[in-house]
Amino acid sequence: MSDSAGSSSTVTACAMLVDAPVVPLLFRPLRIPPSGPTTSNFFIADAGSKGAGMFAARDIPAGALILVDRPVVVVPSSVSSSWKREAFDALLPRISQKSRDALLALANCHSLSKCPVIEGIALTNAFQIALPTPPLAAPQEYGGVFPDISRANHSCGLNTAVKWDLASFSVSMYSLRDVRAGEEIHNQYIDVLASRAERRAQLARYDFECMCVHCDLPDEAAVARSDAARAELRNWRHLRPRLLPWVNDMCRADDTIIVSNLRALELIVQEGLYGMQVPFIEEIALSYAVLDDEPQFRVWAQKVVDLCLGQDPVRAVKFAGWIANPRSYKQWGWRAKQRLLLDNKKSSLDIDFSIPW
């Protein structure tokens, strides 16, 4: 392991504990981080029993960039415990006073008697970021601790997504749905498609029992309903009808893909899992394209554009191009044409059995 902050006398904004062969891969010119929003979208305030939390400073529309943040420390997700402790503590003198203040202000859910302070803060706040893997090396997982994004508390329903960008060494947080001024902004710490019992087990390492609206349910029937919805979404990719085979399969109903994806969206809304909706909305838009239904195509394609503008601009631009010129989509109206051909063939084979007297 190596500390990429360099010699012990070097003080930087971020110190890293990374495998030595990773270090040269990190020392390349960093792009300027994507510029954050011009006015602050959030504030940090008391979130009751959760400690501090992040809240929306104004109404934030779905798909908007909320903030851009850079880590103050980067640590491996798993290292041998024998030397981990001193290595974590050695990071502190290597970061600037500003970064140190930000790091030490973060929550620590581990008791100091069991876990030195920097390790405890890292275990409480770090979330996974991807660093380059040296050739022939096994991939190693790393976590970044961030001054602002690490303040976001967990919820099992999502109102934001975070996107790590290695080139700018920064993470951007986007809204997944409209967030009202004053509403708490959440991050996702664990696999939210797991059952409530599994989610609670996974969250035990953060030392809290989740009481978000998706966990604090009135009775066991509500828990079973929520667990079933999440399991259905988790199994979706194995069970759902596929768009491409459907395009040519005239034995299947025209609304097969639309009905199936609307069902997924219903479950997503029920469970507040907004981060998952884009692929389903996209398939509905493309189904309408294949069915030559321009008004509906425009409605659904516009939803893709609105949701992707910030975090997936390539997809947003692609759909915006199709909205501008729907027939440039290569399979535009394909099923409608096939249906017409079939109907024409059928009518040419029709025998008139009516008796003319």
Ligand SMILES: C[S@@+](CC[C@H](N)C(=O)[O-])C[C@H]1O[C@@H](n2cnc3c(N)ncnc32)[C@H](O)[C@@H]1O
């Ligand atoms: C990454 S920090 C989040 C910010 C933290 N609340 C603070 O004061 O800086 C993670 C810690 O926040 C608390 N926390 C996060 N989400 C929570 C939730 N849904 N319910 C209760 N506590 C939560 C837990 O103590 C957890 O260990």
